[in-house]
Amino acid sequence: MQTRRAAIIGGNRIPFARSNSRYAHASSQDMLTAALDGLAARFGLPGERLGEVAAGAVLKHSRDFNLTRESVLGSVLSARTPAYDVQQACGTGLETTILVANKIALGQLESGVAGGVDTTSDAPIAVNEGLREVLLQANRAKSVPARLAALGGLRPNQLVPEIPRNAEPRTGLSMGEHQAVTTAEWQIGRPEQDELTVASHRNLAAAYDEGFFTDLITPFLGLTRDENLRGDSTVEKLAALKPVFGTRGENPTMTAANSTPLSDGASTVLLGSDEWAAQHRLPVLAHLVDAETAAVDYVHGDRKADGLLMAPIYALPRLLERNKLSLQDFDFYEIHEAFAATVLTTLQAWADPEFCRDRLGLDEPLGEIDRTRLNVRGSSLAAGHPFAATGGRIVATLAKLLHQKGSGRGLISICAAGGQGVVAILEA
Amino acid sequence: MADRYLEFVNSGLGRKLAGQLGLPRPAVLRRYRPQDALVPGELLLGAAQGGRAGLAELLAAGGVSVHAAPDPDTRWAALVFDATGIAGPGDLAELRSFFAGPLRRLAPSGRVVLLGRSPDGRDPAADAARQALDGIVRSLAKELRAGATANLVVLAADAELADAETAIRFFLSGRSAYVDGQVLTVTGGARPDAVDWTRPLAGKTALVTGAARGIGAAIAETLARDGAQVIAADLPAAGDRLATVANRLGGSALQLDIAAAGAPEQLVDYLQQRHGGVDIVVHNAGITRDKLLANMKPEHWDSVLAVNLSAQLRANAALLDSGSLRAGGRVVCLASTSGIAGNRGQTNYAASKAGVIGMVRSFAPTFAAKQASINAVAPGFIDTDMTRAMPFATREVARRLSSLQQAGLPVDVAETVAFLAQPGSGGVNGQVLRVCGQNLVGA
Numbered sequence: 001m002q003t004r005r006a007a008i009i010g011g012n013r014i015p016f017a018r019s020n021s022r023y024a025h026a027s028s029q030d031m032l033t034a035a036l037d038g039l040a041a042r043f044g045l046p047g048e049r050l051g052e053v054a055a056g057a058v059l060k061h062s063r064d065f066n067l068t069r070e071s072v073l074g075s076v077l078s079a080r081t082p083a084y085d086v087q088q089a090c091g092t093g094l095e096t097t098i099l100v101a102n103k104i105a106l107g108q109l110e111s112g113v114a115g116g117v118d119t120t121s122d123a124p125i126a127v128n129e130g131l132r133e134v135l136l137q138a139n140r141a142k143s144v145p146a147r148l149a150a151l152g153g154l155r156p157n158q159l160v161p162e163i164p165r166n167a168e169p170r171t172g173l174s175m176g177e178h179q180a181v182t183t184a185e186w187q188i189g190r191p192e193q194d195e196l197t198v199a200s201h202r203n204l205a206a207a208y209d210e211g212f213f214t215d216l217i218t219p220f221l222g223l224t225r226d227e228n229l230r231g232d233s234t235v236e237k238l239a240a241l242k243p244v245f246g247t248r249g250e251n252p253t254m255t256a257a258n259s260t261p262l263s264d265g266a267s268t269v270l271l272g273s274d275e276w277a278a279q280h281r282l283p284v285l286a287h288l289v290d291a292e293t294a295a296v297d298y299v300h301g302d303r304k305a306d307g308l309l310m311a312p313i314y315a316l317p318r319l320l321e322r323n324k325l326s327l328q329d330f331d332f333y334e335i336h337e338a339f340a341a342t343v344l345t346t347l348q349a350w351a352d353p354e355f356c357r358d359r360l361g362l363d364e365p366l367g368e369i370d371r372t373r374l375n376v377r378g379s380s381l382a383a384g385h386p387f388a389a390t391g392g393r394i395v396a397t398l399a400k401l402l403h404q405k406g407s408g409r410g411l412i413s414i415c416a417a418g419g420q421g422v423v424a425i426l427e428a
Numbered sequence: 429m430a431d432r433y434l435e436f437v438n439s440g441l442g443r444k445l446a447g448q449l450g451l452p453r454p455a456v457l458r459r460y461r462p463q464d465a466l467v468p469g470e471l472l473l474g475a476a477q478g479g480r481a482g483l484a485e486l487l488a489a490g491g492v493s494v495h496a497a498p499d500p501d502t503r504w505a506a507l508v509f510d511a512t513g514i515a516g517p518g519d520l521a522e523l524r525s526f527f528a529g530p531l532r533r534l535a536p537s538g539r540v541v542l543l544g545r546s547p548d549g550r551d552p553a554a555d556a557a558r559q560a561l562d563g564i565v566r567s568l569a570k571e572l573r574a575g576a577t578a579n580l581v582v583l584a585a586d587a588e589l590a591d592a593e594t595a596i597r598f599f600l601s602g603r604s605a606y607v608d609g610q611v612l613t614v615t616g617g618a619r620p621d622a623v624d625w626t627r628p629l630a631g632k633t634a635l636v637t638g639a640a641r642g643i644g645a646a647i648a649e650t651l652a653r654d655g656a657q658v659i660a661a662d663l664p665a666a667g668d669r670l671a672t673v674a675n676r677l678g679g680s681a682l683q684l685d686i687a688a689a690g691a692p693e694q695l696v697d698y699l700q701q702r703h704g705g706v707d708i709v710v711h712n713a714g715i716t717r718d719k720l721l722a723n724m725k726p727e728h729w730d731s732v733l734a735v736n737l738s739a740q741l742r743a744n745a746a747l748l749d750s751g752s753l754r755a756g757g758r759v760v761c762l763a764s765t766s767g768i769a770g771n772r773g774q775t776n777y778a779a780s781k782a783g784v785i786g787m788v789r790s791f792a793p794t795f796a797a798k799q800a801s802i803n804a805v806a807p808g809f810i811d812t813d814m815t816r817a818m819p820f821a822t823r824e825v826a827r828r829l830s831s832l833q834q835a836g837l838p839v840d841v842a843e844t845v846a847f848l849a850q851p852g853s854g855g856v857n858g859q860v861l862r863v864c865g866q867n868l869v870g871a
Contacts, residue, residue: 038667038668040671040675041660041670041674041680041681042682042683043680044679046675046676047678076675214664214685218671218681219664219666219668220668224664224665281701281702281704282702
C-alpha cells in the first residue's frame with residue numbers, strides 16, 4: 001500500500017489568556033469555535049466540507065462529550081464535516097495532528113483539522129461524590145417512601161463540590177511537585193531555569209514584533225497577544241521570585257515564572273494532501289514525517305529515571321532509530337516548556353551516557369543540541385499552556401519556521417500527564 | 429447609527445412640523461437592491477440637436493420605460509438629457525425648456541442625468557457651452573428635493589456611448605443614492621462583450637484593505653454581492669472582526685499591516701499563491717490623527733501619511749511591477765472630501781487624501797495601457813464608528829450640510845466603489861468621484 005506524507009498547510013489559534021482573566025467567561029466550545037472560524041477565514045474555507053476535525057480538551061464538562069463536533073457545528077465549516085474528541089492530556093494537540101496526518105497518509109482523508117482547547121477558568125465543577133450517590137439512589141427508588149428514605153441520606157458535607165485539581169490521581173502530587181522531584185534528582189539549577197524562561201519570553205516577544213504570528217493567530221475577546229508574555233523579563237527580576245514547587249525539599253528552584261501558568265486558549269492546524277492543497281491554492285508549509293509516543297511508570301518507577309514528565313526522553317530514540325536520524329540532524333527543536341526544568345532535564349538526559357546506556361539502551365548518548373535552535377519563537381513559559389492547545393501552537397509555529405527557512409527538519413517533544421510523551425518530526 | 433431626525437421628519441407629525449417651521453426635510457433615499465428595476469418608473473429622455481444615437485435603445489435594453497415627449501400627467505422617475513450635441517451657449521436654452529416642466533413632477537429619489545462632451549479646445553463657443561453643463565448640474569442638484577439627485581456624465585472625444593453605459597446606469601440606479609452634483613468623465617476603453625448586470629463582478633477576485641469594519645466591510649460585502657471573490661484585509665489586531673466579515677462573504681481573511689516594511693511583497697506573494705493574481709484592489713485602509721498643524725507631533729504626521737498614502741503608492745507599484753494586477757484590473761483608492769475642501773485639524777489627513785487624488789491621476793495613463801483603471805472615491809460625511817464618536821450637536825449639524833441633508837451610509841461608498849470596479853467601467857480612469865450628497869463644503 002502506498003502512503004504519502006501529510007502536508008501542514010497552516011494554523012490558527014487564539015491568543016492564550018491567563019487563567020480567570022480575559023477568557024474567564026468563554027467556554028471551551030466558544031474558544032475552539034473561534035479558532036476554527038479564524039482558520040476557515042484565513043484559508044477561505046467557509047462552507048467547506050473537510051475530511052474531519054479532531055480535537056480535544058483536558059478539562060471537560062460532561063455536557064462537552066462531543067465538544068469538537070459541537071464546535072464544528074457552530075463554526076462556518078460545512079456541517080457535513082465529521083469530528084471527534086481525543087484526550088491525551090498535554091499531548092492532545094500533537095496527537096490529533098498525528099491522527100489526522102496518518103489518515104491523510106493512508107489516503108483515507110484529503111483534508112482535516114487537528115486542534116485542542118482548554119480552559120482553567122470555565123472549569124467543570126462536579127457534584128460531591130457522596131451527593132451523587134444519594135441522588136442516583138433516589139432516582140433508582142421505585143416508590144415515594146423509598147425515594148424519601150434515599151434522600152434522607154443527604155449530609156451537609158456533601159454540598160462541597162468536586163473541583164478539578166492539577167494533580168495525578170495515583171500519587172496525589174501536582175505536576176509541579178512531580179517535576180520538582182525530577183528537578184532535584186537531575187540537579188537542575190535555578191539560574192539555568194530562569195535563563196531558559198527569559199529566552200522564551202524574549203523569543204516570543206520578538207516573534208510578535210516581527211509579525212511572525214500575523215498568519216498564525218486571530219485575536220479573541222479583545223486579546224491580540226498572549227497575555228502571559230513579558231517581553232521585558234530579565235534573569236535579575238526572576239531571581240527575586242520565591243520557589244513554589246518542591247519547597248519541602250532542600251534548595252527549591254521552581255518558581256511561578258519558570259513554570260507555565262494555568263491558561264485558557266485554543267489552537268488548530270490545517271492538514272491536507274499535497275494534491276488537496278494545490279487544488280485549493282493553499283501553501284504547504286511542511287510535512288509530518290513520523291511520530292512516536294512513550295510512557296513511563298512514574299508511580300512505581302525510579303525517582304530519577306521515571307519522572308512524570310520524562311516520557312518524551314524515551315520516545316525520541318525510537319523515533320530517531322526508525323528514521324535513521326541523530327539528535328543533531330534538526331534545524332529546530334520545539335520542546336514544550338511545561339516547566340523550564342522539564343526542558344533542561346530532557347536535554348541533560350539525552351546527553352547523559354549512563355542514562356542513555358542504562359535506560360535507553362544506547363551505546364552512545366544522543367548528545368547535545370545547538371541551543372540556538374531551541375524554541376526560537378518562544379514556547380509555553382511565555383505563551384502560556386492551555387493543555388490541549390499547546391500541540392497545535394507548536395506544530396503551526398514549527399511548520400512556519402521550516403517554510404521560512406525553505407527546507408529543513410524540526411523536532412517536537414511534548415510531555416503529558418499520566419507519564420506520557422509525544423514526539424514528532426516535521427520536514428520542509 | 430440611526431438618524432433620529434431623518435426618521436422624525438419622515439413621520440406624519442414630523443413632516444408637518446418641519447414644513448411649518450421650515451426645517452430641513454431629509455428624505456429616505458432609494459438604495460439599490462439586486463431585484464430592483466434600474467429605474468422605478470417612467471424616464472423622460474431629451475436631446476439637443478446632434479446628440480448621440482442609441483441612448484434610447486441603451487436605456488430600453490436596461491428595462492427602462494423611456495418617453496420621448498413630456499406628458500403633463502406623468503410622474504417622472506428620471507429625466508435624462510443628452511447635451512453632447514450642443515454647439516454654443518444658445519443651445520443651452522434647450523436644457524431649460526426640457527427640464528422646466530417635468531422637474532416639478534420628479535418623483536422622490538428621482539434622477540437627473542445629463543450627458544455632455546469634454547471641451548476639446550477647438551471651438552471656444554462649443555467648449556463654453558460644454559463647460560456650462562457643470563454649472564447647470566451642480567446648481568440643479570442643489571435645487572432638487574426629496575432625495576433626488578443630478579449628475580453629469582461627460583464623454584471624451586474618443587468615447588462611444590457604450591463606454592458610458594455603466595456610468596449612466598449607476599447614476600440612474602439606487603447605487604448612486606448619495607452621489608449628487610457630480611461630474612464624471614468617460615473615455616474610450618476596452619469593454620466586455622456581455623455583462624451580467626445583477627452579478628457584474630462574477631469571476632473576479634477582489635482585495636479590500638481595512639475590511640474589518642465600517643466602510644471597508646461594506647465594500648467587501650457589496651463586491652461579494654456583485655459576484656466577486658473577496659479577500660478581506662486588515663490589521664492583525666482587527667483579525668477577529670475581519671474573520672467574521674470574510675466568513676460571512678465566503679471569502680478569505682488576510683491579516684496584514686499594509687504600512688509595514690515588506691507588506692507590498694507579502695501582498696503580492698499572497699495574491700500570486702492563493703489566487704494567481706487579482707482583478708480588483710480597493711485601498712480603503714486609513715487612519716486619522718487629528719491635530720492642529722501648530723500642535724502636530726511627528727508621529728501623527730508620519731503615521732497618517734504612511735498608511736493613507738505611501739502604503740497605497742507602494743502597493744500599486746508592486747502590483748504593477750509583479751504583474752499581479754490582471755489585465756482589465758481595477759484599482760479604487762479611498763480619498764476624502766477633506767482632501768478636496770480641507771478640514772480644520774486635518775492637515776496630515778487632508779495631505780494624504782489629496783495625495784491619493786494626485787496619485788490616481790498620475791497612475792492613470794500607465795493603467796490605461798494595461799486596459800486597467802485607477803480611480804479615487806471621496807466620501808463626505810458618512811455614518812461610521814468615527815462619526816458616532818462625534819459630539820451630538822456637531823454631528824447633527826454636519827449631517828444636514830449637504831444637498832441631501834443627511835449623512836451617507838457606508839454602503840453608499842461601497843456601491844460607488846463597486847461601480848468603478850465593474851469590467852465595463854474601464855472608460856472611467858484617473859477620476860475622483862465624491863460620495864457626499866453634494867456636501868456644501870468644498871467644490
